[in-house]
Amino acid sequence: MSEILLQIDGREVEAKEGMTILEAARSAGIFIPTLCHHEKLDPYGACRICVVEADAGGKTSLVASCLYPVEKNLVVRTRSEKVDKTRKMILELLLAHAPDAPALQDLAKEYGADKDRFAKESLFCILCGLCVRYCTEVKKKNAIGFFDRGARREISFIPEIASKECWNCKECFPLCPTSYLQAAYHLTEALAFPRHSIKCATGK
């Protein structure tokens, strides 16, 4: 694989073809915040916290560093007025859903995001998709999925599958930045699981 030379925050970084800006930055010890990214999963590009400024083809634009492939002579800025302003707004929008999420609170401090900028929303899921993608890509059980679209998008367990698979797994639980996942699971379990899963849980 050929070497590609690009510039991140004024530093020359050597990357391999096929790498994303995020991977190249990490290999050079440069930090870019992420929320929906996970090493075991395909990059998703949903939270957009990882956006960076990239100069390519005479244009400057904000791109998701977890997805954008490295190019020769690409100039990247991981922090700038625009990047910071954008991350601050995204955080404030997400904090309206999950003001108590530790990952969001840490980033909020860094970017001066105000958790009370917007009125509280009822759903405290931030739709990072880590749970859905983990179950589909790593466990290959497809016990949880997305539901609806736009402002009504949510995650939802498939009771028939979850009742058989989740009790002994729950590997997605620690991935959730807000603990909404655990809440959704227990609610589904209480309302929709067939009786035999209670047997599994209690061993009786």
Add this chain to the structure above:
Amino acid sequence: MPRINSPAELEEFRKDIISKRDPKRPCIAVCTGTGCLALGAAKVVAAFKEELKKQGLQRKVDIRETGCPGFCERGPLIVIHPEEICYLRVQPGDAEEIVSQTILAKKIIDRLLYVDPITGEKIVRESEIPFYKNQMRHLIGNNIKIDPKSIDDYLAVGGYSALAKALGQETPEQVVEMVKDSNLRGRGGAGFPAGKKWEFARKSPGNPKYVVVNADEGDPGAFMDRAVLEGNPFSVLEGLTIGAYAIGSHEGYFYVRQEYPLAVENVTLAIKQAEEYGFLGKNILGSGFDFTVKVHRGAGAFVCGEETSLLRSLEGKPGEPRARPPYPAVKGLWEKPTNINNVETWANVPLIVTNGPEFLTSIGTKGSKGTKIFSLVGKVNNTGLVEVPMGITLRDIIYKVGGGIPGGKKFKAVQTGGPSGGCIPEEHLDIKVDFDELKKVGAIMGSGGMIVMDEDTCMVDVARYFLNFLTGESCGKCSPCREGIRQMLKILTKISEGKGKEGDIELLEEIAEATRDASLCALGGTAPNPVLNTIRYFRDEYEAHIKEKRCPAYVCKDLISYHIDPDKCQACMICLRKCPAQAISGGKKQIHVIDQEKCTKCGTCFEVCPARFDAVRRLSGVPVPPPIPEEARMIVRESKQK
């Protein structure tokens, strides 16, 4: 149906078809596009068929059910060939008179003609009606001449000669060059040079390659593609086949939104007929080139008009866009090189191949060549589809072709580009329609929706309308779009309810910036456009809503009240009876009074009060005068008897 195996055979076949058609033979062409069907065109066709049978003329006079010729305001519409007599607003009951008078006696029926609103002149021939005269109808001009369910009709007007030329005389690379030289820019909204896109796909490594027709046409208010697909599906199919040849693809798809059932039907039938003639399948016209096409229906998602979402939907997945790069030309359908173009873009291709790139470059401005079909709708006299050369001014489209604003109302803005676009105010009406010029004034060309608005349109409501639309159509995957639109909509809703406050406009602009810059795809990226654009040109309306709790256009329900002027009311009882909320009290000689608690602001009273009384007033930003005391409500009329 015979299989046609070479360009020479095609020309023989075509000559044969034409020779069997007597150009002098009377033919009644009835528009049966979805619009005219909604106005009863099917019954008109049935009435003609019955009348011809009654008069024993079935073998002497043809009836042709055609696609949409665009003058939707005046449907049901018929054109009688060969004289090209155009009759408008035809009803089934007119069939007898038309057959007896016009077909047999060659007399014109005046009352069915187009009347010029200024000169009063009656116009007989379709091509002379100002609505049509000021257009340049290269793409939709054939609609009234052909039955979209008949491939022979398409062949009779020269169809498939472009494919024959491309396969027989040009190499794929030469075809790509022709399209590049024509400067054809994508007609779906983004305006990317089509030839360049074709070249990327052609040069990308990988097999198989795919070509796709984007017929998702999701912009509300735009129906150009519907008319082309329903009325002349072969033109698109031919363009697609030529494109496949140029790019090196052997498999094509039409992605048609399921809300267009007639388009799905006509495209499917067109493909079947093309297969039978050998214009699709193996060894097309003896060239050795193979190509098959399938139709794929959408399932009700505006976002699937975005090319990467469309491809996911074709793959049977939810329509979530993917980041670009990589672009579909490199990694598209099933990760293979794919070229997607809009319906109108594909329809231009046969014209370029037959007539050369100059056919487009000789028309239009420096940056935008050829013609563009617009759906001219809203508050305009001649609503319908118009095809005009690039470079025409907006003023000419709205006034010369569109006939101006109805009801003597004042023009306020023209909205282009759908939910990604903007409203252009009067001060810019003289700009030339051109991809780059429209961008300069804060709008976009878009796919062609052109919605005219007058003084009765509230621009805050327009921005709120588009955001409301997008909040349900966003796929919801990325946070700047999903959350940004959600919060902007909340603020706009509050403003329209009279709950806006200082700082709201600035907050809208701040959210808009993040949504525009950080969204995953163009839906989110352009979502702020209607908001930012209406703030730019109509900030005073926003401020009236926020500071004065006043809606200047009397649209936002929470900010308006209806009041019956006691000095003008003549107690005619019309509004009292029509009020759906029974909110009006009064009697035969008793002045009517609206109970503001019960009033639902539906506006019925305002509409039904006779013009000579003009007693109902709309109020906004001012308190409603208290009702006059009961005793004062009796109307004393002068006795007619002396």
Add this chain to the structure above:
Amino acid sequence: MDNAKIDNIIDKYPSDPSSLIQVLLDIQHENRWLPEEALKRVSKKLKVPLNRIQHIITFYKAFSVVPKGRHEIHVCTGTACHVRGAPRLLNTVQDLIGIKPGETDQDLKFSLETVNCVGCCALGPVMVVDGEYHGNMAPAKSEDVLKEYE
């Protein structure tokens, strides 16, 4: 909906995941809604996991997971119709039938939906009932149109 009918539909298309949306559209068209058993069968035959089907039937507005009424009313809320008074038409229809968009009335007679443009923009506001288009639909006229349906 019995398995034979479902299989008939599935067999019209290549039996791989890419046919999913087309199959579901046909089932929706024939059955007027998507019962759970049909979805499970489609999942099995096309080898598509249930979580993807769940997403698709809620993502795309052509699908309904609850039975629809005998007559489907679609009121167009596209921009051109909006500017010509579609909100008032919608309110009137809602008041007449007593349901909101997305709902079906108690007798399973009418289902009401909004649709974002049917391409008849020159005739706005437009109301489509059982595939029959009614253009230039003034709110006052809607009662007469709906009365015709049993």
